[in-house]
Amino acid sequence: METSIIISGFGGQGALFAGQLLAYAAMESGKEVTWIPSYGPEMRGGTAHCTVVIGDEPVGSPLVRNSDCVVAMNLPSVDKYEPLLKAEGRLIYDSTLVRRDLRRTDITGVAIPAHDIATRCGSQRLVNVAMLGALLTLCPLVDLAAVEQALHAHLPVRHAALLRPNIVALHAGAAYGKTLAEAQTMARG
Numbered sequence: 001m002e003t004s005i006i007i008s009g010f011g012g013q014g015a016l017f018a019g020q021l022l023a024y025a026a027m028e029s030g031k032e033v034t035w036i037p038s039y040g041p042e043m044r045g046g047t048a049h050c051t052v053v054i055g056d057e058p059v060g061s062p063l064v065r066n067s068d069c070v071v072a073m074n075l076p077s078v079d080k081y082e083p084l085l086k087a088e089g090r091l092i093y094d095s096t097l098v099r100r101d102l103r104r105t106d107i108t109g110v111a112i113p114a115h116d117i118a119t120r121c122g123s124q125r126l127v128n129v130a131m132l133g134a135l136l137t138l139c140p141l142v143d144l145a146a147v148e149q150a151l152h153a154h155l156p157v158r159h160a161a162l163l164r165p166n167i168v169a170l171h172a173g174a175a176y177g178k179t180l181a182e183a184q185t186m187a188r189g
Contacts, residue, residue: 004064008049009073014128019050025146034062126169133173
């Protein structure tokens with residue numbers, strides 16, 4: 001089974017790093033993985049994104065047109081990827097920056113106040129990892145412990161002071177996602 005994820009945000013929000021962390025965590029968990037970043041003019045304030053495909057067998061193609069999940073850290077990312085998400089897919093978005101209702105009714109939209117979570121964890125620079133934590137609670141692709149290991153192994157030395165805050169943000173995003181998942185289960189039940 002394969003799951004495709006697009007992580008998108010403004011250049012500088014850490015969308016590519018969140019995708020790298022997910023890819024490293026999946027790889028170190030014994031999964032097959034591809035990670036394709038988007039470089040170019042997006043890096044100068046536009047929408048930067050990456051695609052991660054995680055599978056139990058070798059990934060057939062790293063190219064994804066209609067993904068299973070989208071993590072959108074801003075409104076332009078929602079505008080771009082909502083129409084492309086598979087039916088029954090999940091669109092996890094930062095409700096701090098996205099203040100409109102989703103247009104599609106055949107997908108699951110999950111609003112995460114990621115900027116608020118990141119700020120409570122010490123820095124708005126943690127939005128990407130808070131969103132990753134929420135994703136992994138709602139779509140359990142890898143354990144949070146694997147992401148923690150990836151943070152320890154791959155966080156750039158220049159950001160070493162952000163290791164602990166990143167771990168706190170990862171778990172805070174996951175806790176928020178878990179609360180939402182439990183509420184959805186109770187609503188259905």
